[in-house]
Amino acid sequence: xxxxxxxxxxxxxxxxxxxxxxxxxxxxxxxxxxxxxxxxxxxxxxxxxxxxxxxxxxxxxxxxxxxxxxxxxxxxxxxxxxxxxxxxxxxxxxxxxxxxxxxxxxxxxxxxxxxxxxxxxxxxxxxxxxxxxxxxxxxxxx
Amino acid sequence: xxxxxxxxxxxxxxxxxxxxxxxxxxxxxxxxxxxxxxxxxxxxxxxxxxxxxxxxxxxxxxxxxxxxxxxxxxxxxxxxxxxxxxxxxxxxxxxxxxxxxxxxxxxxxxxxxxxxxxxxxxxxxxxxxxxxxxxxxxxxxx
DNA sequence: ATGACTGCAAAATATTTGCATATTC
DNA sequence: GAATATGCAAATATTTTGCAGTCAT
Numbered sequence: 080x081x082x083x084x085x086x087x088x089x090x091x092x093x094x095x096x097x098x099x100x101x102x103x104x105x106x107x108x109x110x111x112x113x114x115x116x117x118x119x120x121x122x123x124x125x126x127x128x129x130x131x132x133x134x135x136x137x138x139x140x141x142x143x144x145x146x147x148x149x150x151x152x153x154x155x156x157x158x159x160x161x162x163x164x165x166x167x168x169x170x171x172x173x174x175x176x177x178x179x180x181x182x183x184x185x186x187x188x189x190x191x192x193x194x195x196x197x198x199x200x201x202x203x204x205x206x207x208x209x210x211x212x213x214x215x216x217x218x219x220x221x
Numbered sequence: 222x223x224x225x226x227x228x229x230x231x232x233x234x235x236x237x238x239x240x241x242x243x244x245x246x247x248x249x250x251x252x253x254x255x256x257x258x259x260x261x262x263x264x265x266x267x268x269x270x271x272x273x274x275x276x277x278x279x280x281x282x283x284x285x286x287x288x289x290x291x292x293x294x295x296x297x298x299x300x301x302x303x304x305x306x307x308x309x310x311x312x313x314x315x316x317x318x319x320x321x322x323x324x325x326x327x328x329x330x331x332x333x334x335x336x337x338x339x340x341x342x343x344x345x346x347x348x349x350x351x352x353x354x355x356x357x358x359x360x361x362x363x
Numbered sequence: 364a365t366g367a368c369t370g371c372a373a374a375a376t377a378t379t380t381g382c383a384t385a386t387t388c
Numbered sequence: 389g390a391a392t393a394t395g396c397a398a399a400t401a402t403t404t405t406g407c408a409g410t411c412a413t
Binding site for chain 2: 402403412
């Protein structure tokens, strides 16, 4: 999928993100690689076009992108973050053998532990993030 | 909850885990602290009874425990692993303010993004682990 | 005696931070 | 010109690894 610079600029401004050449290229890489790339993966992809880019900038940019809601960070692996340009609600299937991550559009019913869309499912992980109704820290902050 | 050494021994052997004083104490700590403790948390708890214990042993033991299925590792945070002695299928709610982790016994329906058992839910994360039906790496291994 | 467990120190890895420079509005 | 973004180097923190000593069967 080829997205024009114009469209990329619009996407950034639509999310209230100040543009820069690096940010455009990182966004472009995310749109091209929709297989939930790692920071290193994005860094290497963008390096081809912007040889001077630093990992720090990739980290900073992805952090900004996440805050502004243009990407989602996956927590499927303990050792490296993965990013998804598709922010619509969906889940993922991580292959134990090859490590690839597939989008899965089913609910995480507990009983599922067997087969999903033909794939063998061995583990079901799920968590929510929010604020406890009786969170003391939260009450202190108010 | 006080679990006798005898019961702890039985739990280990039931899961095919060779016993040791350190392993018994780590298992005991996991049974006492059911709030999904971190490695450091377990290390500090066990250190009170076994001052000579090393973090390496805690890491090794938790890794063994996980392989043998006596604990589950949570991936709710990118920077540190958390362990759960409750291996029954359930999900978790992480509080954005205080960082505590609560057990949640509901399904991860996508629409849920609002309120669960009175708590405010802002994010829904879920992933499965298994083997792709057409995984090349997997076929090679066979 | 053999094999497995322990624990210290060092290494590996991902991510963050400080700060000087460069870029954008 | 002020604010923000970039990128290098150093720092941080978690986890892993190598290896020698210890424990258990």
